[in-house]
Structures are given as C-alpha cells and as structure tokens.
Amino acid sequence: MDINEIAKLAGVSRATVSRYLNDGYVSKEKRELISRVINETGYVPSQQARTLRTGKTKLVGVIIPKINSHSVSRMVAGITKVLGQNGYQVLLANTDNDEKVEVDYLNLFAERNKVDGIILIATVFTHAHHKALDSLNIPVVILGQRLDGHSCVYQDDYHAVYDLTRSILKTSHTPGYIGVYEKDVAAGRERHRAFVDACTSKGVAVSPKAQQSATFSVDSGYLCAEKILDAVPDVDALVCATDDIAFGAMTCLREYGKRIPEDVQVTGVGDSKLSKIMTPSLTTVHFYYLTSGVEAAKMLVDAMTDGDGVPRELRMGYEIYARTSSR
Amino acid sequence: MDINEIAKLAGVSRATVSRYLNDGYVSKEKRELISRVINETGYVPSQQARTLRTGKTKLVGVIIPKINSHSVSRMVAGITKVLGQNGYQVLLANTDNDEKVEVDYLNLFAERNKVDGIILIATVFTHAHHKALDSLNIPVVILGQRLDGHSCVYQDDYHAVYDLTRSILKTSHTPGYIGVYEKDVAAGRERHRAFVDACTSKGVAVSPKAQQSATFSVDSGYLCAEKILDAVPDVDALVCATDDIAFGAMTCLREYGKRIPEDVQVTGVGDSKLSKIMTPSLTTVHFYYLTSGVEAAKMLVDAMTDGDGVPRELRMGYEIYARTSSR
Incomplete structure (x- = not known):
C-alpha cells in the first residue's frame, strides 16, 4: 500500500493525498474520503518518505550525562511522554559525564536532517559547548542548568x-x-x-x-x-x-x-x-524531575513548530521531604 | 580546512586524500605527506561527508528497555567502550518496556543510512519483533535473551x-x-x-x-x-x-x-x-553485565566489518554473592 494506491481507492489525486499526509490544505469532503481509506487499509506513511517530503525527521535528540540515574530517567520519562504525544521519536546519547563526548553528540545531532531539535541535560559548559550551542541551526532546550541566551528548564x-x-x-x-x-x-x-x-x-x-x-x-x-x-x-x-x-x-x-x-x-x-x-x-x-522533562519538551515542541527564537528560562519549585535521618 | 586544501598542502590529488580518509590504497610516501598535513592542521573529516563517500554512518543504534537500571547501564558502558574504540558513536532508544515502541525503533534504525548496526537489549519477542528482525538489512546482536537464528549474548x-x-x-x-x-x-x-x-x-x-x-x-x-x-x-x-x-x-x-x-x-x-x-x-x-556488553559490541563490530552472516550464541558465566540476607 503506497500513496498512489490510497489516491486511487479514495478517488482523489496523488497530490491531494500528499497534502493530506503533510497537513496541507484538503477540502473537508476529500479529507473524509482519504481518511476512510487510510483507516480501512491501515496504511502507515513511511517516515523516510515523509522526511524527504517535509524536510522534518520527527526525531529529537536528547543528550544525557548518564543512564543509571533516578533524576535523568525521570526527566527522560517526561520528555518522552510529551514528544510521543506530538509524534516525535527520541534518540538518546549518553555521555558518561564526558564533556568532549557531549560536544561530539551536539555536533552529530546538528548535522543536516539528523533531528529536528535537541534537549541537552547539562552538567558543565566549556568553551566548546558554547561554540557548539551557538552554531546550532535547530532549536535546543537546556535541562538542569541555566544558561544565558538559551531556553532552559532548571531546578531551584x-x-x-x-x-x-x-x-x-x-x-x-x-x-x-x-x-x-x-x-x-x-x-x-x-x-x-x-x-x-x-x-x-x-x-x-x-x-x-x-x-x-x-x-x-x-x-x-x-x-x-x-x-x-x-x-x-x-x-x-x-x-x-x-x-x-x-x-x-x-x-x-x-x-x-x-x-x-x-x-x-x-x-x-x-x-x-x-x-x-x-x-x-x-x-x-x-x-519535580518528571515535570521539568515535560516542560522542556513542551518548550522544544513550541520552538520546533512555530519558534519565535526568544529564549525562555523556567525555574521549577521543590519540596523538602523530612524523614528519619534527620531530627 | 577541507579535503581540497589538504590535497593542495600535501601536494597530492583530491582523490588520493579521499582514498586516504576512506582507508583505500595510498603509497607510503603520499600517506606520510597527507598524514603530516592533517596532524599540522588538526583537520577532522566531517562525518556527514564521510557518510556520503562511504555509505557508512559510523553510528550504532542500541535499543534499551529502560534507562534507570543497573544492569542496562553496565551493558551500555561495555558496548560504548568497544564501539568508541572502533570509531562508532552510539544512539540509544529507550522503550520503557513497551513492545510496540521496541519494534518502532528497530524499524527506525533499519531505515537506509540511519545506523550501521543494532544492539537490542531484549526482553520479549512478539510476532512483530520477529518480522522486524528478519527484515533488517544491517547486522543486529541481541543482548540479554537467546533467540534462534540471531547472534546473541545472554546470561545463564x-x-x-x-x-x-x-x-x-x-x-x-x-x-x-x-x-x-x-x-x-x-x-x-x-x-x-x-x-x-x-x-x-x-x-x-x-x-x-x-x-x-x-x-x-x-x-x-x-x-x-x-x-x-x-x-x-x-x-x-x-x-x-x-x-x-x-x-x-x-x-x-x-x-x-x-x-x-x-x-x-x-x-x-x-x-x-x-x-x-x-x-x-x-x-x-x-x-557480568559490563563484559556481556563488551562481547555484544565485539560481535557487532565483526559483523559490520567483515560479516560472514553466521549467527553466534554466547552464554556468559555468573557468580553467587552470599551476603547477610541469607544464612
């Protein structure tokens, strides 16, 4: 099943189906015809074909300092939830707290057509980080640290x-x-x-x-x-x-x-x-690690869809849990 | 600094530099000329250009069931070590134990030019898994489970x-x-x-x-x-x-x-x-989670470089640590 067959079954042109799949203008009547065929046939548009048509990968790169961490896993859970709801898949790059590897992955993700946006769960910022961040031509949100001039979500x-x-x-x-x-x-x-x-x-x-x-x-x-x-x-x-x-x-x-x-x-x-x-x-x-991941992902989705390029800073609240190791 | 400038400085042709960068044949004399220029200028070939030339991404996709896990983090540490030594970067896909998401990422990584190989830290195998695994045209190693007909490394x-x-x-x-x-x-x-x-x-x-x-x-x-x-x-x-x-x-x-x-x-x-x-x-x-990650990565590197297509199964040993919760 491909786009030509969908067009044939729905009795519309190939271009109309393409516009439908890429959220372009399609009349209500034709929209219903196409939607019915797609539901009946279970057609799933190939992501690769979609990328070629739209220039979007529907992928987000998330750079994390380590994988065996409670806080990181909660943030990633929040990120993944929001991005999944918005039709994005997530690729994680684990740096094991190696600053050089962090910059390498920033550059890798920034290459043309790799991902549509980046969330960097940050630890330190070196000169190489600033340089890589400033030269990105896709949106980035920094999570866990505050950095002047960049959108970020961080803890108090x-x-x-x-x-x-x-x-x-x-x-x-x-x-x-x-x-x-x-x-x-x-x-x-x-x-x-x-x-x-x-x-x-x-x-x-x-x-x-x-x-x-x-x-x-x-x-x-x-x-x-x-x-x-x-x-x-x-x-x-x-x-x-x-x-x-x-x-x-x-x-x-x-x-x-x-x-x-x-x-x-x-x-x-x-x-x-x-x-x-x-x-x-x-x-x-x-x-609120999970919520901060949710917020960072929302910020990124906004920037990827209709970004105004204005950096935003979000500082999250906290709570003290008094347990038995203190008096 | 690009490949043309390297060629000019070394006094060799552009094609020779390209062969040098892609491990093709270059005479010892020219090899030394090029190597000296590269060392002096600190030139790093763009990965993207390299991908276009060689059809290789030097990327490996690793699919993991969750990120906040001791065993997974140890396996990933072993994988990353070996792949890094062999010049590969690693992209992780976290599935949160969702079988459907696991299959989605298998298919994503399998798309042309995404990655050169896959390590799947596996939990369960559905019909959709078998189908996705069988249709892969890049090498895959399964870690943590045994599966007939596929290369795998697993615990006893x-x-x-x-x-x-x-x-x-x-x-x-x-x-x-x-x-x-x-x-x-x-x-x-x-x-x-x-x-x-x-x-x-x-x-x-x-x-x-x-x-x-x-x-x-x-x-x-x-x-x-x-x-x-x-x-x-x-x-x-x-x-x-x-x-x-x-x-x-x-x-x-x-x-x-x-x-x-x-x-x-x-x-x-x-x-x-x-x-x-x-x-x-x-x-x-x-x-031996770390070692099993090392072994899986070695198996994959072999398959990606001169793969004979023969599936291999490696079962790892174990040790019992008797501590104070037992008598």
Whole structure:
C-alpha cells in the first residue's frame, strides 16, 4: 500500500493525498474520503518518505550525562511522554559525564536532517559547548542548568539546599558538607553556596575540613564522610549534594558507630526511590524531575513548530521531604 | 580546512586524500605527506561527508528497555567502550518496556543510512519483533535473551538461580518465589523454572500461593511479599527474580516483624550497587553485565566489518554473592 494506491481507492489525486499526509490544505469532503481509506487499509506513511517530503525527521535528540540515574530517567520519562504525544521519536546519547563526548553528540545531532531539535541535560559548559550551542541551526532546550541566551528548564538548587540546611541547623551546630565539583553550577556550585549561606545566616562557622568534594557515587560519599569524621570527630550533621553520596556517608557513619540521626543527621538531594526504603529513611529534596522533562519538551515542541527564537528560562519549585535521618 | 586544501598542502590529488580518509590504497610516501598535513592542521573529516563517500554512518543504534537500571547501564558502558574504540558513536532508544515502541525503533534504525548496526537489549519477542528482525538489512546482536537464528549474548539465568535456590534450601524448608512475567524468557521463565527445578530436586513442594509475579519494581516486590506472608505465614525464604523486588520484600518483612535472615532468608539477582550497602546486605547473583556488553559490541563490530552472516550464541558465566540476607 503506497500513496498512489490510497489516491486511487479514495478517488482523489496523488497530490491531494500528499497534502493530506503533510497537513496541507484538503477540502473537508476529500479529507473524509482519504481518511476512510487510510483507516480501512491501515496504511502507515513511511517516515523516510515523509522526511524527504517535509524536510522534518520527527526525531529529537536528547543528550544525557548518564543512564543509571533516578533524576535523568525521570526527566527522560517526561520528555518522552510529551514528544510521543506530538509524534516525535527520541534518540538518546549518553555521555558518561564526558564533556568532549557531549560536544561530539551536539555536533552529530546538528548535522543536516539528523533531528529536528535537541534537549541537552547539562552538567558543565566549556568553551566548546558554547561554540557548539551557538552554531546550532535547530532549536535546543537546556535541562538542569541555566544558561544565558538559551531556553532552559532548571531546578531551584540554591533555595532547596538553603532551606534544608536551615532546618538541620535547628538541632545541629557542627555541620559538614559533601558536595560535587563546582564546574557543575547547579549540583556543585549552587548547592554548596546555599549550604555556606545558610550556615552564615545562623552564625555557624564551618571548617574547610568539614567540606569535602565527592564524585556522584556512593563509594565517594563514603570516603568523604570518613575524611570529615577523621578531621572533625564531633561533626553532628552531614548535608550531602546527592542521595547517593548520602547513602555512602550513612554506611561510613554506621561503621564509625555513629547513630543516625541521634549523633549525626544526614540529608541528601533528589528523593531517589531508595531514599524512602533505606533504614533510616533519608531526609532529602524532592525536585519535580518528571515535570521539568515535560516542560522542556513542551518548550522544544513550541520552538520546533512555530519558534519565535526568544529564549525562555523556567525555574521549577521543590519540596523538602523530612524523614528519619534527620531530627 | 577541507579535503581540497589538504590535497593542495600535501601536494597530492583530491582523490588520493579521499582514498586516504576512506582507508583505500595510498603509497607510503603520499600517506606520510597527507598524514603530516592533517596532524599540522588538526583537520577532522566531517562525518556527514564521510557518510556520503562511504555509505557508512559510523553510528550504532542500541535499543534499551529502560534507562534507570543497573544492569542496562553496565551493558551500555561495555558496548560504548568497544564501539568508541572502533570509531562508532552510539544512539540509544529507550522503550520503557513497551513492545510496540521496541519494534518502532528497530524499524527506525533499519531505515537506509540511519545506523550501521543494532544492539537490542531484549526482553520479549512478539510476532512483530520477529518480522522486524528478519527484515533488517544491517547486522543486529541481541543482548540479554537467546533467540534462534540471531547472534546473541545472554546470561545463564537458569543455572544461576538454580544454584542460589539449592544453597538457600540447605536451611529453609518453606521457600517462596517472587518472579516477573514469563513472556520475558530470561528473567521471567528461566529464573522461575530454575527455582521450581531446584525445589523439586530437594523434594520440596512449593504452594502456588507462595509463588507470585511482580513487575520489576521495589513497590511490586513489597506487595507480592505481603501476599505470600498472608497466604503462607511460615514462609522461611523469599527467592526474588531481581534485586529491586528483593528490596521491596525486605521492607515488607521488616514491617511484619520478621528478622532477616533468621526468620526469612531473602535473595535477589543482579548485584546492584545498593545490594551491598542495604542492611542486611543482599545475597544475589552477579552477572557480568559490563563484559556481556563488551562481547555484544565485539560481535557487532565483526559483523559490520567483515560479516560472514553466521549467527553466534554466547552464554556468559555468573557468580553467587552470599551476603547477610541469607544464612
């Protein structure tokens, strides 16, 4: 079954069927004739033929920093839902936090006729990122970081960790912090800045030895907690930049004979699925990852269909989930 | 900098540079001239131009059932490593366990000039899968399931769960099983069959009410454990088809006041990163996911470069990790 046969069965011209398939003008009467034939025959227009006709691929490229991540999977779920509803398929490119690979995929997707738009779940921006982003001739939405001059959807990392730290400081007086590298503005710099500001606002001074930088892993959280415990044995709270880091810190605290939360309060960020089933359950920040994916995809669909080229910035709200790892 | 300028600087013809870039024959002398110019100028041939010249995209499509999964991320890490070393970029398509979407992506990747080969991390095979797989004109390797007539790399699910169940039955006499749906031959049918066979081999009869089918989630593991505890209150072991299901079962057992492993032993499959940091730590099966990804990618690279079209089947070994959730 092809476009010629549809035309024949419907008693209209091939050009009319083509206009019908590509959302061009077709009279109501002919529209019904064609629609009936298509429903009866189960005809599905080939995507490749459609691309040749319209110059659109109906594909969106999504660049992600890693695949085994609660937050990334929630964002991708939201993205996929909206794009699917709008007839787009999604190709994911996993960079494993390699900045160079990220730029390579930006360039790959930007090649003519690969995809109609890009969502970049971003971590850091190098000079090469700026260059690649500025030279794109298809719409892009950045998710998870704010970047001047580009449409983006991001979490309110600063206020979330500020509020969380303030609540911890009601009962703790010697807090420590385990963060991630500050080249990641959202998870690294903003969360750390929020911790420091919250401590300052309460008149609490924190020794540099009680502030460590981890990678995003459980093991690294363990090692950083150990460093802090060795340097500041009376530490009574560990604010962690991610849930995984907090899980590692909790394992370390247990091995040092510290009770959670009686001796040391622990908090994470992300509300991962295990944060509520760990013992004790983890006090953490809930970000609306799924909804932020939905919003980023809506922003991209708008830009791909009738884009005015105006960059938009959307900052998402958050919630603090107080559980049993804090008092 | 383009191919004409390279030719000019090296003092050779444009055709010679083109042969050089596409691994055709070039004399040693000219090869050195061109190589020097390329090194000095930092010229990188455009992938698009290369595709036009060679008919190869240097892209591989990898279809995955979900992105927030320990096993999938390990397999993808192995795949990406080998393909990267061989100059391929990887596009991931996430199906969220939707069989229809899986077939859609098989067809998308199979379109002319999209990718040079496909790795399908498979869960179930419908009639539509068979049809799509049989009509592919590019190499495909199936990872995680065995399928007649196709190259595949898969885990030894049967013997792993058989051994694990036998070891549990040394001290338990009323075991239960929480599996996943049997349309998934590897994780569903084979693991369940192994449990049943191991019980039979020890002369242990297991009531159907002590065998429940979950989805792949923690919450579903919780609900199935509850059903088993209500129907068979003296159950003294829960063999679970995945680590996530086991985590849910453990949470449920704790709420029912059961001690793990004294009252009920619990086991999982997968050796996820949290299995060793849970309290108690989880006895589980370690599959060589990363290595199986490496092997699948090697198989695909061979098929893409000098494929003889002969299907190969590779079954991977396993290890049982006995931890504190069993006796």
